[in-house]
Amino acid sequence: MSTTSFDELDVAIVDAMRSAPRESWRRLGEVLGVDPVTVSRRWARMESEGVAWVAAHFSGSATPACALVEIDCAPGRITEVARTLAEHPQAATVKVTSGGRDVLVLAQAPHLASLSGYLLGLVGQVPGIAKVRSHVITRSALEASRWREGALDPEQRRRLGSHPRLQPGEADGIEQTDLRIVRALHADGRMSFERLAEQVGLSPVSVRRRLSRLQGAGLITFRCDASRHLSGRSVSAVYFGSLDIQDLGAAEERIRSLPGVRSATFVAGPFNMIVDASLRTTAEVHDLEWHMGQELPALRMQDRSVVLSMTKLLGRILDAEGRSVRAVPLISEENG
Numbered sequence: 001m002s003t004t005s006f007d008e009l010d011v012a013i014v015d016a017m018r019s020a021p022r023e024s025w026r027r028l029g030e031v032l033g034v035d036p037v038t039v040s041r042r043w044a045r046m047e048s049e050g051v052a053w054v055a056a057h058f059s060g061s062a063t064p065a066c067a068l069v070e071i072d073c074a075p076g077r078i079t080e081v082a083r084t085l086a087e088h089p090q091a092a093t094v095k096v097t098s099g100g101r102d103v104l105v106l107a108q109a110p111h112l113a114s115l116s117g118y119l120l121g122l123v124g125q126v127p128g129i130a131k132v133r134s135h136v137i138t139r140s141a142l143e144a145s146r147w148r149e150g151a152l153d154p155e156q157r158r159r160l161g162s163h164p165r166l167q168p169g170e171a172d173g174i175e176q177t178d179l180r181i182v183r184a185l186h187a188d189g190r191m192s193f194e195r196l197a198e199q200v201g202l203s204p205v206s207v208r209r210r211l212s213r214l215q216g217a218g219l220i221t222f223r224c225d226a227s228r229h230l231s232g233r234s235v236s237a238v239y240f241g242s243l244d245i246q247d248l249g250a251a252e253e254r255i256r257s258l259p260g261v262r263s264a265t266f267v268a269g270p271f272n273m274i275v276d277a278s279l280r281t282t283a284e285v286h287d288l289e290w291h292m293g294q295e296l297p298a299l300r301m302q303d304r305s306v307v308l309s310m311t312k313l314l315g316r317i318l319d320a321e322g323r324s325v326r327a328v329p330l331i332s333e334e335n336g
Contacts, residue, residue, distance in 0.1 A: 006051070006230055008151065009034065013042055014052050014226050015151040019160040021054045021189055021222035031159050050323035052226040054189030055314060056182050057330060059143075060218035062174055064108040064331060065115040066092075066137040068267055068274055069122075070101035077128030078102045079309075084126050086312040089331040090118045094312040097238065099305035101133075104238060106314075108331050112136070135269035141252040144263040144276070144314075145223040149231060168218055177202065178210060182220055185211075186315055187327045189222050225313055227322035233260070233278040236307035237285045239292070240271045247298045248272070254295045260288050271302050282306060 009032070016028050029036035046052040058064060073081045078096055082103050085091045093106035109115035119134045152160070180200045185191060193204040193211075200207060214220040228234040243251055248266060251273065255264045260277040267274055277288055285306060292299055309320070316324045 010042055011149055011230055012151040013039055014224060014230055015149045016160055017054060017224040018148055019157060021224050031156050051229045053324050054222055054224045056185035056189050056220055056222050058182060059221040062219040064110055065112045067107045067115060068135045069105040069107050070133040071103040071129055072131040073102040074128050074130050081126055081128040082311040086317055089329055092314050092330055095307045096309040096311060097305040097307050100303050135267035137265050137267050139266045141264040141266060142256050145221050147262045178214060181210060183329055186330055232280050235279040235282055237277045237279055238305045239275040239301060240303040241273050241299045241301045242271045243273055243299055251296050258291055258295060
């Protein structure tokens with residue numbers, strides 16, 4: 001796949017999308033100080049080449065049961081295992097890594113029981129898997145949807161970041177139509193209300209109302225991701241550490257300020273915190289670990305891995321350069 005060159009405006013557009021994934025071209029143009037047509041054209045080019053995309057997923061009380069899964073593979077089978085897992089709706093993210101595991105998977109299912117069934121069947125289901133170690137996620141300290149490249153100034157971030165206060169809702173209020181809406185928006189997070197209405201069989205007004213309710217209740221999150229073509233941060237690393245339970249609250253606040261940290265989750269297992277980071281060089285892998293030690297002296301780092309290949313990212317199959325090739329629907333009540 002040939003890829004055109006990208007400049008600082010492209011990076012700024014992507015960062016603006018991270019702050020306001022469904023904002024109008026007019027508003028984005030105003031904040032960035034460029035013609036809205038330019039913003040629209042550049043985004044269309046980036047999206048068509050798979051270097052940037054917006055996707056929706058359930059959040060809040062609608063968040064599925066999740067686990068981070070370490071997988072050891074038979075010799076010579078790592079790439080095959082990763083590609084097979086990438087076709088599973090339950091495997092939201094699939095990474096081939098260095099270190100103490102061959103493949104790292106973010107697994108999702110509607111309920112803990114269905115998640116358990118998937119995880120317990122992995123060894124026999126996928127040829128080439130030798131061992132599976134699962135760590136159920138108990139809480140997200142920092143979601144990747146909050147990641148920013150730093151291409152916008154504080155005033156631009158402020159103008160794009162003002163959102164109405166959420167009114168927490170219950171996942172029980174989600175209907176099959178809502179599932180179809182989120183599934184369509186996972187494939188194209190900026191899909192127009194008209195197209196979305198056609199896909200789910202409702203009027204645009206009804207779709208707008210339902211989506212507004214989901215967003216207002218915090219049951220859906222939009223996230224903008226990009227390939228390394230658009231960022232100098234081409235190295236991904238994963239850290240595995242432990243904290244005493246009384247230190248988790250403080251860690252949740254401090255971890256958000258660390259440079260390069262993309263997401264952090266608390267898990268049940270031999271370690272209780274897993275941190276994902278986007279870095280510029282492999283030398284920064286230990287630099288960030290040092291910063292974490294300074295900010296969180298109680299953190300006992302037990303292992304770390306560098307991502308050798310990002311096979312799938314939150315439901316998107318990626319090529320060798322990290323560009324989105326196609327979407328695999330995330331697990332939901334409909335396919336769970």
